[in-house]
Amino acid sequence: MNGKKGSCVEINIPSSDTTKSTKQQLESGKKKSAGNGGDLFSCKAWIEKVWEFAKEDSNRVIFSFKVGLAVLLVSLLILFRAPYEVFGTNIIWSILTVAIMFEYTVGATFNRGFNRALGSLLAGILAIGVAQMALSSGRGAEPFIIGTSIFFIGTVTSFMKLWPSLVPYEYGFRVILFTYCLIIVSGYRMGNPLRTAMDRLYSIAIGGFVAVLVNVLVFPIWAGEQLHKELVNNFNSVADSLEECVKKYLEDDGLDHPEFSNTVMDEFPDEPAYRKCKATLNSSAKLESLAISAKWEPPHGRFRHFFYPWSEYVKVGAVLRYCAYEVMALHGVLHSEIQAPYNLRITFQSEIQEVASQAAELVRCLGKDISNMERSLKTCLLKRVHSSTERLQRTIDMHSYLLTTTYCDPPPPPDNNSSKSVVLLPKLSSDLSNQLAELESKSLDKDSTPAVVVQGESYHEMMRKQSRRLHSWPSREVDAFAFEEEGGVDFLPRMRALESTAALSLATFTSLLIEFVVRLDHLVEAVDELSKMAKF
């Protein structure tokens, strides 16, 4: 969490605050409802919440105390008589500087300090130049020149800070504007703009110096370290959510789905990893801002050499995000209304499970390598993932007739050639029900769900149930006229079309899983590139 930048990163859904501290809020909610008795209890709950929050990341407390220390140190310059007599009232600018410059990480503080220093310097030079010009042009013209220059500086800095490549220096432009105005105006009223400018620069420099010193020397919070951890966490989130998603897909018996309308915007409380994965998708801005900050940091801790490739972290994060998009798509299939029947899903259980767990292991292993700053060959793991992916492909291939239609009466023949296939299909269908019956008995061995007799009829029964669920799409008017139009007569073929689509949803799931594996190669390459450049 990184001050202002943090706020952009974390807010992404209307109820983002809930997302962040759900645990605490749930707890407090529980306590509020339980402890209506006294204020004492709610106060205790509140303290517990704060304690939890502080314990979650001790850097938060450290940061707070560091800010307190920095402003205290600067205030001492005024509270003690000696420095005050040297610097005068201008020393209050150093307090302002500390309060504005002190950021969460060392790099961000350096960055902000750079903006402030360069901005102040530029503004000082400009102000002195213009003030000298105004002075030499006579008392009458002076206010006009000063006024015009203020308008001009205000306009130009505001326009420049909108320029895309200058947006990161937005703060610097603000500093230029107000420092310029302050120096030139107080120079005009109090005389000697050069003196004003120098005094102010001194005190700003003192403030900046104190801020940097406290930030670097007292329990430094390095942006690089944070970036490193954040990336590793992202790897783990993607691995977790992949496993979670596949596990749910294979566990789910397809009947306890909540309404899609309730879940599309939902937090999926029973899927903690999905939430983390979604956070990964929105982490690009956070990684980027941490990388910008990290570039300002000197070599430190485990990152010992100059020009450490922080921007490479952002690139790896982007490739990882492309993998996460696939997980999001898998999650979409998991929660879509058109679902492959449970029996069909269970057919490929072991293959899907194997691919998913091996892919997740590879992702986790890559994350661990980055975390330990090691470089290890991923050939063995990659080989295993690829061979199990191939096994999945082959299994799908072998059983692909399961994914085809289950027509019992011939549809209108599309042309002369394909009429042959129409004749063949009913046989496939009967074969399918046999297959399903066998699978059902297999799945019954595993978990003791209530036995469903699977024959041609009961399978259709199940599908009809499913299609009914499908028709409860939120837009009721559409449903109404759809039934009206078709008058129930056309219902059966339509339902069968849905059956086929439902079966194909399994194909979608596996295709997306395979695509995830394909993207893993790029991830391995990106991590390899990073470890080369960072000299792991």
Next chain:
Amino acid sequence: MNGKKGSCVEINIPSSDTTKSTKQQLESGKKKSAGNGGDLFSCKAWIEKVWEFAKEDSNRVIFSFKVGLAVLLVSLLILFRAPYEVFGTNIIWSILTVAIMFEYTVGATFNRGFNRALGSLLAGILAIGVAQMALSSGRGAEPFIIGTSIFFIGTVTSFMKLWPSLVPYEYGFRVILFTYCLIIVSGYRMGNPLRTAMDRLYSIAIGGFVAVLVNVLVFPIWAGEQLHKELVNNFNSVADSLEECVKKYLEDDGLDHPEFSNTVMDEFPDEPAYRKCKATLNSSAKLESLAISAKWEPPHGRFRHFFYPWSEYVKVGAVLRYCAYEVMALHGVLHSEIQAPYNLRITFQSEIQEVASQAAELVRCLGKDISNMERSLKTCLLKRVHSSTERLQRTIDMHSYLLTTTYCDPPPPPDNNSSKSVVLLPKLSSDLSNQLAELESKSLDKDSTPAVVVQGESYHEMMRKQSRRLHSWPSREVDAFAFEEEGGVDFLPRMRALESTAALSLATFTSLLIEFVVRLDHLVEAVDELSKMAKF
């Protein structure tokens, strides 16, 4: 673009600046390479770039001039003798206030002003209280009390601004910290903290007043209006990129694919709509921050009633983003290495095209309704999209044998029952090649691509080509040992497994398209909810 917040929204990929002003940069690049002759020319190019940037959104120029005007107005208070004699040197605080408070939109300025006002007020009250206490405790204890209080305030405000629900008020906490320090320290050194506090509050109030007045009265840039436009743009981006993606999928002959490794992180220069769609995915922070700002704005322009449901815009944006995730997944299929052969894709051309164009039309229509603040029944359009989706489902269903395996020799029978299907499949395969030949001739009527004789052999030839492309996955080591292990003997079955997966990629594409249509219902509902609440 919204100052600091804007920077977070726009930075998402390493080369985000290129993304934003690609057009200008391309132009300038062209000119740079062409016009090495003189500085005059490069200067002209630079002016042209700035001119382009300003013309792109005239609000940028308006905003810049407004800032200039606001600082000029405040400076006049000091440049003229009369107000200066009333307020004294403290008036420079109003300049600082204007420079810090002036934001791009009216709402953001109000928000920042509120933070500044409340922060200053709280700090003033605290400072006066502590100063009185310190004064009454005697001259000796005073610096200790003041020092301790500064440390305490610094620590507490820094901790509080990290609290998730308080992050948006980060600026307010900074204001509290430095205002408190400034008042209490200068009160200590210059005496009469109450007077210092009051003078400072006056001048801050004047600065805030000028900033708000200029921002509201001179060509106001309303956050609400921006949010409204941004949401409408998002609708159009999603519609455009859906159409673009489907068009490319059906146009693509599958052979001119660039290497995936080059494209995964690419900007896809030939797909302008995809870039916009990706921006839509990252727009959540922008929408959210605009909505926060818009809530501060009084009724204006087309948004005439109080408590306008700005947060509903964020919700609609979130539902739209869920649709955009599907478009991203479709795009993933389009650019994945495992591709359905062109002939297969062309089979469902008209149905896929129809669904896509109708879905895009519906999305565009929803955007237009929001844009015009109208409320119209989408029943007719929804009905059309649903019926063409059903047609697509039915067609897929009828031709689903095309998606199944093309085994010519029996694979090891998985069990007793399914051996029957293995016998049937070769027939399907021969049927498939007939079907493909017919389709090929159909597609030749449409566009005059060089004729490819499609028979059993040539189809396999094509697939072999494709599978070779597939094996050029970046991780070469893996490929090497894969071939080594299988020794070329096992190559044919493996290739066939890939064929089947390739065909299933079409199923994935259509499933994702259907899922997109399903999500449209939720989009229609969300827009309906918005139009009800906003009383369109």
